[in-house]
Amino acid sequence: MSDTSTRTDSGASGEAPVTTLATPIRLDYQYTAGLSQSRFLQGIAQGKFIGQRCPVCHQVYVPPRGSCPTDGVATTDPVVLGNTGTVTTYCVVNVPFQGQSIEIPYICAQILLDGANIAFMGLIQELPAAEVRMGMRVEAVWLPKEEWGLTMASVKYFRPNGEPDADYETFKEYL
């Protein structure tokens, strides 16, 4: 929600026109994560990525949102995924913006966790930005165990794990 702006012509009195009207708006919410996302976050608090499998198409979604977006059925079967995955695609952020907490340039990547059928967005660190590539194998780097909580911030970032790049054929369906 942003300020509201308006312009008026100056009146016959010659007064300066009113060009801006500020109407600050703030809204607060009590968010409900939902059953599946709660299970996922509880897994994160224990250092695990927990996805869910669709009973119809058998795809594994992470983070799960409780339904298969293809079949429209509940995904109730939990699947514990590994700590490693593959960069399917990426971008390098070079533009500074307000509130930026990471030094530019940095890498934002779509990461397909091993065993999952959907990629999610993650930060790649410990690698010069110019060296990132599709198919790069990465692993999650977690905060110290005592700092794990019900938040994706428990995962600091992903970094190359040294394995050879994955073959394009293995992730081309997930771009």
Added chain:
Amino acid sequence: MSAAPAGRPPVRPVGVVSLAQTKSVRREDHRNEVEMLMPVVTEVFANIGVTKSDMGFVCSGSTDYLVGAPFSFVMALDAVGVWPPMRESHVEMDGAWALYEAWTLLQEGEIDTALVYSFGRSSPSQLDRILALQLDPYYMAPMWPDPVALAALQAQALIDAGKATEKDFAAVAARSRRDALGNPNAQVAKDQSPDELLSDDYVVAPLRRHTLPPITDGVVAMVIAAEGRARELCERPAWITGIDHRIEAHALGARDLTRSPSTRTAAQGAGVFDASGDAPGAVHVDVAELHAPFAHQELILRDALGLADSVAVNPSGGALAANALMVAGLLRIGEAAARIMDGSAQSAIAHATSGPCLQQNLVCAMAADPSAPAGKGA
């Protein structure tokens, strides 16, 4: 095509053939929107033995302001599963307007079925602030007038015009709460006399607690179908004989808050009136489900629609028994349709509203026989 009333184009018979809803609750603590919708969408299909692949169109009504999440309606589609890609649309309005869009598309004759749903969680946000944001953003919204205060202005105007009393408001609330005892999905259901209710404190005078709608989380879904397809899917479709919606000025000061001319015009568009129906109290239908979030608004709507005293108004308990925002209007169409589908009514009028003090109104006339439109004489 059914015979068209004079001056109105012919209407392709389209009927409501299935309805499913959640039980209305004060706060849904555990499930997110998708998780609330999924079982309802499953049920609305299972009722008539169809799947999503039988739907020619999907249309939903909701607002991102309630959940505080952008494009929450796109995420909600996960409850349907839109693969292969489906023809789909969304209105940032009550689901009744989504049904209007679906009905309009079915009029073109290209498709025969549509899923319509809406979801509304009124509990996560500060409703008073959310609803203030639908007002004029320069002069009104910055003062954060809350919806109860605005409704109280309307109720006071009714009293001052000599059109109603606080006891009339209490009578509406008492009847609605009592009728809600027969509705397993209602949130507020009690048997209390109007006199008992009048001992409530004022929230904003002249409105007492019982004249206000509850804060509700809920979901509703319906399937509508055209002509032969509707007859295949449902023994007694609730045929929509007319539907129309109209809006009034945004500025509350520009309106006579004691009347609802937009409801009246929408009812004309929906074919509710004929020459005899133009007389007050002359519209005879078995059931009217009116979306009156505040008790006094039912009185304004009855008057605008010219309902006869014999009409059963809000047998579900109406919005005073459950008022999930963005859902309650579509649910009025659903509750009215349910009474035609189950054989307890031959004709019905459903109404949905949006905006402060009944600013925008939709009227949907339904009948068990598509050639006998609702409202035409006794």
